[in-house]
Amino acid sequence: MEPVIQVKNLSKSFVIPHQRHDSLVEYLSHPSRIFKPSGEKFTVLKDIDLDVYPGDFLGIMGRNGSGKSTLLKILAGIYSPTSGSVKVKGKMVPFLELGVGFNSELSGRENVFLNGIILGLSRSFLQEKYNEIVAFAELEKFMDMPLKNYSSGMQVRLAFSIAIMADADIYILDEVLAVGDIEFQKKCFNIFREYKKRKKTIILVTHSSASVRDFCNRAVFLKDGRLHFYDSIDGVIKAYEVG
Amino acid sequence: MFNYIELLQEFIKTDFKLRYKNSVLGILWIILKPLATFSVIYTVWSNIMTMDGNYKMELLLGIMLMSFFNEGVLMGLGSLLAKSNVILKIKFPREVVVVSAVTISLIDFILNMIVFGIFCISTPVTVTGLSFLLFLLAVFTMYILIMALSLFLSVIFVKLKDIHNLTEVMLQLLFWATPIYYKLEMLPENLQKYVLLNPLTTIVMSARKGMVTGDIVVASDFKNLAIVTAVCLVVLLIGIRFFKKRIPKLAEYF
Numbered sequence: 001m002e003p004v005i006q007v008k009n010l011s012k013s014f015v016i017p018h019q020r021h022d023s024l025v026e027y028l029s030h031p032s033r034i035f036k037p038s039g040e041k042f043t044v045l046k047d048i049d050l051d052v053y054p055g056d057f058l059g060i061m062g063r064n065g066s067g068k069s070t071l072l073k074i075l076a077g078i079y080s081p082t083s084g085s086v087k088v089k090g091k092m093v094p095f096l097e098l099g100v101g102f103n104s105e106l107s108g109r110e111n112v113f114l115n116g117i118i119l120g121l122s123r124s125f126l127q128e129k130y131n132e133i134v135a136f137a138e139l140e141k142f143m144d145m146p147l148k149n150y151s152s153g154m155q156v157r158l159a160f161s162i163a164i165m166a167d168a169d170i171y172i173l174d175e176v177l178a179v180g181d182i183e184f185q186k187k188c189f190n191i192f193r194e195y196k197k198r199k200k201t202i203i204l205v206t207h208s209s210a211s212v213r214d215f216c217n218r219a220v221f222l223k224d225g226r227l228h229f230y231d232s233i234d235g236v237i238k239a240y241e242v243g
Numbered sequence: 244m245f246n247y248i249e250l251l252q253e254f255i256k257t258d259f260k261l262r263y264k265n266s267v268l269g270i271l272w273i274i275l276k277p278l279a280t281f282s283v284i285y286t287v288w289s290n291i292m293t294m295d296g297n298y299k300m301e302l303l304l305g306i307m308l309m310s311f312f313n314e315g316v317l318m319g320l321g322s323l324l325a326k327s328n329v330i331l332k333i334k335f336p337r338e339v340v341v342v343s344a345v346t347i348s349l350i351d352f353i354l355n356m357i358v359f360g361i362f363c364i365s366t367p368v369t370v371t372g373l374s375f376l377l378f379l380l381a382v383f384t385m386y387i388l389i390m391a392l393s394l395f396l397s398v399i400f401v402k403l404k405d406i407h408n409l410t411e412v413m414l415q416l417l418f419w420a421t422p423i424y425y426k427l428e429m430l431p432e433n434l435q436k437y438v439l440l441n442p443l444t445t446i447v448m449s450a451r452k453g454m455v456t457g458d459i460v461v462a463s464d465f466k467n468l469a470i471v472t473a474v475c476l477v478v479l480l481i482g483i484r485f486f487k488k489r490i491p492k493l494a495e496y497f
Contacts, residue, residue, distance in 0.1 A: 014495060035402065035489060073494075077334035080491040100332040103257065105264050110257075117253045118329060122246055 002089070004170060004201050005052035005075065010084035012070055013043040044070045046225045048084070054169075055199040059212040059233070061240040062222035068205045071222065072096055072172055075203070090169030090201075093119065097174070099159030104148035108139060111147055112162055119166050129165050136187070137161035157184055164191050170201045189214075209237045247336060254326075254343035255350070277358040281306075285362060300359075300366050300455045305423040307355045308447050311385060313414050315348035319393020320400050320410055327497040337490050338483075341397050345390050352382070359454075369457030377460050378453030380468055381446045387475040388442060394482035398489045401496050421447055445471045 016039050044067045052058055062068045073079045074086060076094035101118040102111050112133055116126040126133075134140055137157040147155060192215055195202055206212060212219050212233060219236040221228040230236045263269045281303055288299050322344035323330065323337070330337060370378075399406050421443040427435055438444050449468040452458055 035492075073331075078331060078494050094333060097332050101329045103261065105261055106257070110260065114253055114257055117246060117249050118333060118335065120246060120335070123249050123253075 001053050003051040004054050004089045005050070005203075006085075006087040007048050007050040007075075008085050010045055010048040010050075010071075010074065010086060011043065011082050012045040012067075012074060012079065013041050013082050015039045016042050044225050045074070048227050050220070050227060052170075052201060052203065054201055056218055057196055057202045057204065057216045059216035059219035059236070060203065060205045060222055061207070061209075061212065061219060061236055062205075063240075063243065066222045067225045068222055069096070069174065072174055072203070072205060076172055088170065091167075092170040092172065093163070093166040093168035094172040095163050095174060096172065098156055098163060102147060102155065102159065105146055107146055108143040108150070108158055111158065112143075115159065116162050116165065119163065121162075121166060126165075133158075133161045133165060136164070138184075153181070153184075160184075160188060168200070170203070171195065172203045174205045209241070212237060247339060250335060250339050251343050251346070254339065255347055258343070258347050259350075273354050274358060277307075277355045278361065281358055281362065297366075297368075297455060297457075300362065300368055301451050302423065303359060303362060304451055304455055305421075305447050307352060307359060308381075308385065308450055309418055309421065309423055309443070311348055311352040311355075312389060312443065313418070314351065315345050315386075315389035316392050316396065316410065316414060317407075318344040318348055319389060320396040320407060322393065323397040323401055323493070324497070331494055331497055337493075338394075338486060341393050341486075342390070344397075345386065345393050348389065349382075349386055368455045370454060371460070374453040374460045376453070377464055377468065378450050380465070380472065381450035381453060384442075384468065384472040384475055385446050387472065387479050388446070391475060391479040391482040394479070394486040398486060398493060401493055417441065417443060420444075423447065442471045442475065 048071065060068055060071070070079065072094065073096065074081055075088065076092070076096060077088075078096075099111075099115055101115050103114065106114065109130075112130065113123065113126055117123060134143055137154075137160070139154060139158055142150065142154065150158070192202070196215065202215075204211065204216065216233060219230075219233045221230065221236045221239045223239075228236075228239060230239060259273075263272055266272060268275065284303060284306065285299060288302060319341055322340045325344075326340045329335075330340070396406060396410060420438055420441050422430075422438065427438060427444070427448065430438060445467055449464060452460060452464060
């Protein structure tokens with residue numbers, strides 16, 4: 001089977017500027033320096049090789065600062081690799097954060113369209129699905145209220161309800177499982193099971209061993225920028241728990 | 244593939260919605276604000292200085308064009324940074340952000356032109372089909388020029404914040420290097436050459452000829468403007484290349 005995501009020899013480093021010499025005169029004397037930062041090189045991801053196949057539910061575990069978010073951002077096409085390559089086949093929707101573009105001054109309704117269109121959904125599709133989104137979020141009474149008056153739980157519910165409308169082949173989820181109360185969490189988990197049933201490819205980044213055990217058919221452990229593979233999911237969870 | 248146009252519309256709509264949120268008069272401000280501004284200018288120039296009607300309308304149009312330029316460049320400059328929260332979370336064609344900022348300033352200009360139309364009731368202007376075409380070409384050239392500059396400035400601004408102050412100073416300089424409050428003919432001849440090198444001079448003078456002065460528009464008017472349009476298009480192409488080259492790595496610098 002052909003992998004839908006193919007990561008080869010991927011490395012990513014950032015430059016941490018030692019001292020900021022942002023002085024205009026200095027830049028003007030060497031204009032190209034604006035885009036060539038000097039400083040200490042900090043390698044976040046080292047030689048990552050990863051193949052993800054259609055229908056995989058891949059869990060990525062790792063401590064804070066291990067490079068998970070950077071890896072996801074590269075997969076999502078937000079950062080570009082320093083070296084190596086990333087190939088993605090099919091439509092991908094990254095949920096690196098819920099409610100991208102949400103504006104607190106706008107009403108819930110306006111935010112549905114703003115966020116949905118940023119996610120790549122069409123206006124007509126959103127109009128069609130609007131009632132479904134509101135019903136799933138359980139926010140029927142609040143849609144004309146500005147978002148700033150929503151509780152954080154309500155905001156996340158709305159964001160999540162829009163996000164699941166995005167129809168893609170590959171989903172990237174970053175720690176979004178732990179949203180809302182128990183009832184809403186259950187609904188979310190049902191959606192993930194549904195994705196799994198429909199053979200969608202999902203990459204899930206989480207700290208929760210239980211979620212990995214429940215959903216994933218594969219898992220990897222990211223430590224200090226390197227990917228570690230184990231024979232079983234339990235092996236990964238063990239490695240993560242040991243550190 | 245990506246819903247380019249809808250995203251553009253949504254960004255523009257959001258901007259206008261936010262601008263007039265929590266204000267009693269709301270959307271009316273779109274017209275009221277330029278109306279108030281231009282009333283001031285109009286009154287001042289009618290009473291303090293005795294000038295012919297044409298001059299007042301030329302002045303109004305000149306100021307409208309320059310505020311189109313100023314706002315467009317400054318909004319374009321800040322556009323990428325202003326949308327960093329979205330840019331860092333999802334992949335979409337980044338140029339939409341710049342295009343929406345510049346287009347918002349174009350829409351503002353068009354709304355200002357409605358106000359200009361209101362002033363035309365008391366001070367009529369002469370417009371023919373051909374002269375209106377010249378005016379449209381001038382506005383188009385302005386839009387292209389703002390877009391071209393914004394593509395450079397927005398990227399540089401992410402890395403180098405000084406560019407904002409520098410741009411503001413340059414805008415001031417350009418304003419006075421463009422015949423808005425004075426006429427080109429008032430300048431000494433050797434200075435006129437330099438002022439004509441400023442593309443805004445040709446744009447403003449063409450727009451005035453098209454909309455206000457009532458002078459007969461001839462082929463050379465189009466030729467002079469077309470040269471500036473062509474130059475702006477070339478700068479735009481270079482801007483697009485610069486933008487495309489720099490944008491993949493830009494997310495890391497926010």
